[in-house]
Amino acid sequence: MLALLNELDPYGLQPGTAEGAPHDEYELEAAPIVSLLLMSGSVRSDEVDAIWATWFQEPLSEVIGSEEMSRFCASLNSLNTGA
Numbered sequence: 744m745l746a747l748l749n750e751l752d753p754y755g756l757q758p759g760t761a762e763g764a765p766h767d768e769y770e771l772e773a774a775p776i777v778s779l780l781l782m783s784g785s786v787r788s789d790e791v792d793a794i795w796a797t798w799f800q801e802p803l804s805e806v807i808g809s810e811e812m813s814r815f816c817a818s819l820n821s822l823n824t825g826a
Contacts, residue, residue, distance in 0.1 A: 744773050744776065744777050744780070744819065744822060745766075745767065745769065745770060745773045747815065747818050747819065747822075748769040748772065748773050748776075749766070749768070749769060751807065751811075751815055753803060753806045753807050754806070756768055771798065772794065772795060772798050775794045775797075776791060776794055776819065779794070780819055780820070780822070780823050781823070784823060785820045785823065786816055786819050786820060787816065788803075788804055788809070788812045788813065788816050791803055791804075791812070791815070791816060791819075792804050792805075792812075803815075
């Protein structure tokens with residue numbers, strides 16, 4: 744899950760690179776998303792937006808756009824199903 748968020752890198756922090764932020768830069772944001780995914784079996788964009796807004800005072804979909812958000816949620820959901 745953290746790898747997906749690092750790959751998404753909504754703020755261009757380049758986690759895990761020599762020039763970028765630490766590999767676990769998005770860990771605090773990833774943890775509640777993972778919990779939701781495990782508890783509910785899937786996540787919706789509005790749920791991820793609410794979690795993101797807790798940390799950054801803006802929904803993730805406003806940062807990355809609705810199409811990218813849909814792809815991100817689909818990737819998250821595929822982790823839980825093993826797809």
